[in-house]
Amino acid sequence: MRYLYCISLWKGLVMILKSFILTIALLLSFKASNGQFGACVDSTRIDAFFNCGQDLFDPVCACNGKTYRSPCDAYNRYGINQGSWVQGTCENYFFDFNPNPVGIAVPKLYLYVNPISLPANVTVFIFDPFSGEKYRNTYFITDNVPPYIIDSMPVEDFKKGLYILFISVNGEEKTKKFVKVGTN
Numbered sequence: 087m088r089y090l091y092c093i094s095l096w097k098g099l100v101m102i103l104k105s106f107i108l109t110i111a112l113l114l115s116f117k118a119s120n121g122q123f124g125a126c127v128d129s130t131r132i133d134a135f136f137n138c139g140q141d142l143f144d145p146v147c148a149c150n151g152k153t154y155r156s157p158c159d160a161y162n163r164y165g166i167n168q169g170s171w172v173q174g175t176c177e178n179y180f181f182d183f184n185p186n187p188v189g190i191a192v193p194k195l196y197l198y199v200n201p202i203s204l205p206a207n208v209t210v211f212i213f214d215p216f217s218g219e220k221y222r223n224t225y226f227i228t229d230n231v232p233p234y235i236i237d238s239m240p241v242e243d244f245k246k247g248l249y250i251l252f253i254s255v256n257g258e259e260k261t262k263k264f265v266k267v268g269t270n
Contacts, residue, residue: 127165136162140184143196143233147176178203179255187265198233209254
């Protein structure tokens with residue numbers, strides 16, 4: 087009987103310890119997500135409407151494991167503290183399509199391929215959810231001179247609406263939505 091009492095007591099202590107550890111982990115993750123833990127993010131500085139300029143494309147990998155379009159974006163639009171990033175991408179590649187929404191200005195596709203992923207086979211295509219594929223092109227990147235500006239995207243004849251830009255680098259796929267406004 088005493089043996090069963092000890093086992094029950096032990097199980098109860100283990101459950102309390104697990105609950106305590108889980109509570110501490112949740113509190114730490116909550117603080118980290120609010121930018122109050124460590125020196126990565128200052129949430130009081132976030133300004134989603136800060137204009138860093140459309141042509142500034144110089145990706146940085148921040149302390150939170152995310153890639154941002156430029157140091158200006160990381161610092162001003164997302165509150166990443168100065169010195170909490172390194173040049174380059176956190177992933178194998180990062181791309182941006184600008185401007186979005188697309189109006190009169192011809193949008194450009196900006197691509198940064200991590201040097202460890204070179205040489206790279208790049209496939210770009212634009213998909214209209216209602217009528218299928220609208221554009222496709224393939225590139226082969228061999229040099230180590232990022233970032234790359236892959237042509238201006240030929241969307242001037244596209245009808246107004248929602249489109250999906252697919253990009254594949256060495257078989258790894260990513261997507262981004264864009265809206266065509268303006269003429270047509």
